[in-house]
Amino acid sequence: MSASGVSNRCRVVLIVPPHASASDVEAAMAGGDVASVILPQFDADERAFQDRAKAIAPLVQQAGAAFIIAGDSKTAGRVGADGIHVEVRPADLTGIVERNAGRVIVGAGGMKTRHDALETGEAGPDYLFFGKFGFDTLPEPHPRNLALGQWWAEMVEIPAIIMAGNTIASAEKVAMTGADFVALSQAVFGPGVDPQHAVAQINQLLDDKAPHFKE
Numbered sequence: 001m002s003a004s005g006v007s008n009r010c011r012v013v014l015i016v017p018p019h020a021s022a023s024d025v026e027a028a029m030a031g032g033d034v035a036s037v038i039l040p041q042f043d044a045d046e047r048a049f050q051d052r053a054k055a056i057a058p059l060v061q062q063a064g065a066a067f068i069i070a071g072d073s074k075t076a077g078r079v080g081a082d083g084i085h086v087e088v089r090p091a092d093l094t095g096i097v098e099r100n101a102g103r104v105i106v107g108a109g110g111m112k113t114r115h116d117a118l119e120t121g122e123a124g125p126d127y128l129f130f131g132k133f134g135f136d137t138l139p140e141p142h143p144r145n146l147a148l149g150q151w152w153a154e155m156v157e158i159p160a161i162i163m164a165g166n167t168i169a170s171a172e173k174v175a176m177t178g179a180d181f182v183a184l185s186q187a188v189f190g191p192g193v194d195p196q197h198a199v200a201q202i203n204q205l206l207d208d209k210a211p212h213f214k215e
Contacts, residue, residue, distance in 0.1 A: 007213075008212045009175070009206055009207070009210040009212050009213060010171075010174065010175035010179055010180060010181060010182050010210045010211075011033060011034075011035040011180070011182070011206070012032075012033060012034050012035060012171075012181070012182060012184065012199065012202055012203065012206070013034070013035055013036050013037070013038060013161050013181045013182065014028055014034055014036075014037045014038070014183070014184060014185070014188060014189075014199075015037075015038050015040065015163075015183050015184070015185040016037060016038070016039045016040070016056065016185070016189065017042075017134065017185050017186065017189050018042050018043070018044070019189070020189040020195075022052075022055040022056050022059060024189055024195050025037065025056050025059050025060065026059045027194070027195040027196040028188055028195035028196060028198070028199050029059060029060060029063035029199075030063075030196045030199075031195065031196040031197065031198065031199025031200040031202075031203070032199050032200050032202075032203035033203050034060075034063065034065045034199060035065060035066065035181055036060075036065050036066035036067070036068055036082075036083070036105075036181075037056070037065055037066070037067055037068065038068045038069075038070050038085055038107075038183070039052070039053055039056060039067070039068070039069055039070065040070040040071055040085075040133045040134075041069075041070065041071025041072050041075075042071075042134070046072065046074075046075070049071070049072060049075055050072075050075045050078060050079065053069060053075050053076075053078075053079045053081070054078075054079045057079045057080060057081060061082070066082040066083055066105060067079075067081050067082050067083070068081060068082060068083035068084065068085050068105060068107060069081045069083070069084050069085065070084070070085035070086075070133065071085075073086075076104070082104060082105055083105025083106065083107060084096075084105070084106055084107070085107040085108070085109060085129065086106070086107070086108055086109075087108065087109045087110030088108075088110075090119040090120050090122060090123050091123075093106075093108055093120060093123035093125060094123040094124070097123055097124045097125055105126045105127075106125050106126055107125055107127045107129055107161070108120050108123070108125040108127070108129065109128070109129035109130075109132070111128065111130065111148065112144070113148075114148065114151060117130075117148060117152055121152075121156055121158050124158075125158065126158070126159070127158065127159040127160070127161055127180075127181070128158060128159070128160055128161070129161045129163070129183070130145040130148050130149040130161065130162045130163065131145045131161075131162060131163025132163065133185070134185070135163070136163055136164060136165055136166050136184070136185050136186050136187070137166060137186070138165050138166065139165045139166060140165045140167075140170055140173065141162060141163060141164050141165050141170050141173055141174055145162050145163055146173065146174070146177055149161075149162035149174070149177050149179045150177035150178060152179075153177055153178040153179045153180070154178060159179075159180035159181060160177075160179040160180055160181070161179065161180070161181040161182070161183050162174045162177060162179045162181070162182060162183065163183045163185075164182050164184050164187060165187070166185075166186035166187050166190060167187055168184075168187050168198060168201050168202050168205065169205070170184075170187065171184060171187070171202050171205055171206060172205055172206075172209045172210070175206055175209065175210035175211065176209075176210075176211065178211065180213075182202075182206075184198075184202065187202070188202070
């Protein structure tokens with residue numbers, strides 16, 4: 001999801017929480033390889049969300065990563081985002097994928113079971129996200145997310161993103177599942193955390209510990 005030379009192991013996806021500023025995101029991007037940044041709308045109104053997205057988008061894209069909007073496809077178009085993240089019924093997802101084919105990344109989340117994942121995958125999104133934004137409140141990744149993500153990564157070619165916990169060390173557990181991407185939020189943007197240093201540490205951990213993908 002970016003032009004980085006890192007391609008043979010699990011890569012970083014950042015989820016921007018409501019309290020993180022544009023300068024926090026800029027600092028994180030300076031820390032090393034980031035494949036993409038997902039900006040969820042959370043409870044922000046349309047105007048506030050659009051202004052926030054407009055400030056963050058160029059910081060992400062200039063660093064060579066994909067900027068993905070979750071929650072408002074209109075905002076994605078207005079700020080020139082590289083992708084959209086949706087949680088909808090598989091039947092609705094099919095239409096979204098078809099309308100955006102070849103134009104922007106379409107990612108999908110919200111799966112709780114293998115059946116959910118298979119139905120969602122049949123719609124042809126660019127990735128499946130296992131986890132829920134804002135719920136990385138514990139040091140370890142949620143066991144269900146790890147189990148579903150590992151099963152998916154072993155079975156299907158569509159890339160898997162798995163939500164990590166709120167610690168840097170939790171990225172290793174995600175990487176060991178074989179998932180293409182590890183999503184981090186509080187581990188990078190939490191209270192008292194230096195985003196640049198955190199991203200650098202995560203990439204070093206993945207360089208040292210993450211299994212290499214087969215060519």
